[in-house]
Amino acid sequence: MITYTRIDSPVGELVLTAVDGKLASVSMSGTVDPDWQLAAFDKEKQQLAEYFAGTRTVFELELATAGTDFQRRVWDEIDRIPYGKTISYGDLTDRLGLPRERVRAVAAAIGANPLLVVRPCHRVIGADGSLTGYAGGLDRKEFLLTHEGVLQPQLELS
Template identity: 45%
Template sequence: MWTLMDSPVGELRIVEKDGAITAIEFTPYRDPDGRVRGDRADDHPVLAECVRQLRAYFDRDLKEFELPLAPEGTDFQQRVWSQLQGIAFGETASYGEIAHRLGMTNAASRAVGLANGRNPIPIVIPCHRVIGANGTLTGYAGGLERKQTLLDLEVDGLF
């Protein structure tokens, strides 16, 4: 099942499977990617709750998501995505810092970056909070403009 919502970073498609969020997709959508999405269901409880929480996040009223998540990926990707969820609202971490949190050296930064780029649930799993070692914005699947918008929203939302 899936639904759509407008946001400050463009329209988002939110996908649910078996009671958990499996994807949040930026436009333009890549339909022929092989993911099963099912029918549109704007009133599905998990999808409606995800939309509610995303709206609260964009309104700066929510700093931590509480949603059932089921991102599909390799064991390494899952480990990286788990670390991303530990980066607090308004904070950032470098790819090297994430590698170190996983017990690896800076040499794993590239692998962390690749896993970060394959995160199927951006915003909720905050891959936008990962930056280059020198503090610069580096790749983002949704584009650097969206990444900057999300980071600005969080910095402006700090009390």
């Protein structure tokens, strides 16, 4: 059975789904299947609230296994990127022991990450420091990296 909940966050509404009680996705799309059942998601809500409050740097949630072997290998390496740090797509490819010509395959696996925020794919950036690619949008990626102290907040001049 697939369950879901919606929560408000500083990056907009998040839709969480679980399969057999294990967190399967954190999405910013808002799409909910009519066959899904509404559920509480207390632990997930608490940990996301703590993350956005700045008191949690690591999630401790039971995750549903999904994706291909290659995707899971990439996602496992993403999970090792510490809070407040970034890595380039090329460096991530190197960490995986893959030739540089596989960087696009690594980027595609990152783009298929179903657990936005919880699995920190927002911490993967371009080699030149640019904020390239994020399923939730570059404005949200910038927010998350600013929240984690990687980027300095932008001042708005009036």
